[in-house]
Amino acid sequence: MPNVPRKKVGLISCSGEDLPEGTVTRRAVREVLETLRPDDTVTLCLPLFLAGGEGERSFARYYPTIAVDGCDKRCAARATEKYSAKPAVSIVVSETAKAAECRDIGPARHLNEAGKQLADSVAGLIAEETDRLLKKPGRKTPLSAADVCGCSCGSGLPSGTVRISGRATRVAGLPLIFARFREQELGLNEKTGAALLENVKIYNEVPDSQKQAWKEALLREYAQFLQEKD
Amino acid sequence: MSGTRRKMSVVPCSGIGKSLGAAAREAAFILAEDLRPATTKIVALSLLVMGDEEAEREVAGGEAVAIDGCKLECAAKGLACSGAARVHKVAVFDVIRRHRGLKPGGVCDLNEDGLRLARATADEAAKIVDDADAEGGHA
Numbered sequence: 001m002p003n004v005p006r007k008k009v010g011l012i013s014c015s016g017e018d019l020p021e022g023t024v025t026r027r028a029v030r031e032v033l034e035t036l037r038p039d040d041t042v043t044l045c046l047p048l049f050l051a052g053g054e055g056e057r058s059f060a061r062y063y064p065t066i067a068v069d070g071c072d073k074r075c076a077a078r079a080t081e082k083y084s085a086k087p088a089v090s091i092v093v094s095e096t097a098k099a100a101e102c103r104d105i106g107p108a109r110h111l112n113e114a115g116k117q118l119a120d121s122v123a124g125l126i127a128e129e130t131d132r133l134l135k136k137p138g139r140k141t142p143l144s145a146a147d148v149c150g151c152s153c154g155s156g157l158p159s160g161t162v163r164i165s166g167r168a169t170r171v172a173g174l175p176l177i178f179a180r181f182r183e184q185e186l187g188l189n190e191k192t193g194a195a196l197l198e199n200v201k202i203y204n205e206v207p208d209s210q211k212q213a214w215k216e217a218l219l220r221e222y223a224q225f226l227q228e229k230d
Numbered sequence: 231m232s233g234t235r236r237k238m239s240v241v242p243c244s245g246i247g248k249s250l251g252a253a254a255r256e257a258a259f260i261l262a263e264d265l266r267p268a269t270t271k272i273v274a275l276s277l278l279v280m281g282d283e284e285a286e287r288e289v290a291g292g293e294a295v296a297i298d299g300c301k302l303e304c305a306a307k308g309l310a311c312s313g314a315a316r317v318h319k320v321a322v323f324d325v326i327r328r329h330r331g332l333k334p335g336g337v338c339d340l341n342e343d344g345l346r347l348a349r350a351t352a353d354e355a356a357k358i359v360d361d362a363d364a365e366g367g368h369a
Contacts, residue, residue: 015244047304075276
């Protein structure tokens with residue numbers, strides 16, 4: 001049975017070997033993962049991301065990510081946006097170093113002390129952004145318990161509102177479907193999207209031309225639902 | 231023939247999740263900075279795959295060495311799509327099988343066994359570079 005991803009922030013470092021700042025990205029991300037925020041973050045391997053790793057791309061599609069790049073070419077941020085979704089935060093180490101007037105940080109292979117200190121500073125920045133993202137106020141609640149669709153038999157079927165193709169759409173039965181999927185520990189993937197659509201179609205009219213849009217929207221809402229429950 | 235020969239591109243995966251990715255990265259540095267600085271040059275995989283012109287120029291039409299940490303072979307796949315004429319694969323996960331007993335650890339700071347594994351990987355890559363050099367393949 002697939003595991004439901006926990007509410008975490010994905011960290012993507014460029015790890016570029018061309019510049020010492022690339023090594024700083026790597027060191028900073030590992031520091032956050034191992035020491036500063038081990039329970040709140042996961043790393044998404046950029047090479048795997050670029051090579052088509054579906055797990056990495058799916059995660060970044062549904063969860064907030066922080067891209068950490070060494071230079072203004074911003075490979076990690078651009079790759080995340082190209083293959084998944086725009087990163088919630090983009091940090092460029094060369095800019096951080098410039099602002100801190102940190103010039104000589106050693107070679108890419110072995111950072112000097114200043115380079116390691118810069119990595120510590122960047123790690124602190126990542127941790128702050130992680131906290132901010134996980135406590136983000138005003139997040140849209142996808143489902144409202146008060147939303148209940150009437151039924152001719154007199155019973156109430158809870159519903160939720162989902163934005164589909166830019167339009168807020170009432171979806172009957174959604175809370176129950178999501179809750180059941182969560183109990184079954186169904187993860188965020190194509191198969192789950194298809195299964196969600198099939199279940200939703202039992203209570204709702206879904207035009208053939210809109211099936212893909214519904215599937216994507218349902219998966220997106222399901223990801224938010226899991227985030228809020230976990 | 232020109233006295234200046236084109237350097238062979240070395241592309242490590244630099245995976246951040248496991249020690250083997252870190253060993254791949256370290257092996258690339260050992261190869262390009264210590265063992266064969268005159269004949270090899272590191273090209274960042276991220277730049278290459280994201281279409282950086284300079285990185286693509288380095289690789290296009292030449293031979294290249296991909297050093298991968300895991301079986302997914304991200305560096306080799308990235309190189310294959312970047313116009314390299316020939317991609318030589320060096321896999322850390324294969325090298326470690328030939329050096330049983332090594333227990334690499336750490337990512338940012340590899341432990342002693344991790345560094346030994348990186349050195350062994352770099353040695354294998356150096357042999358590939360030398361063989362290609364002898365053939366004149368990347369001249």
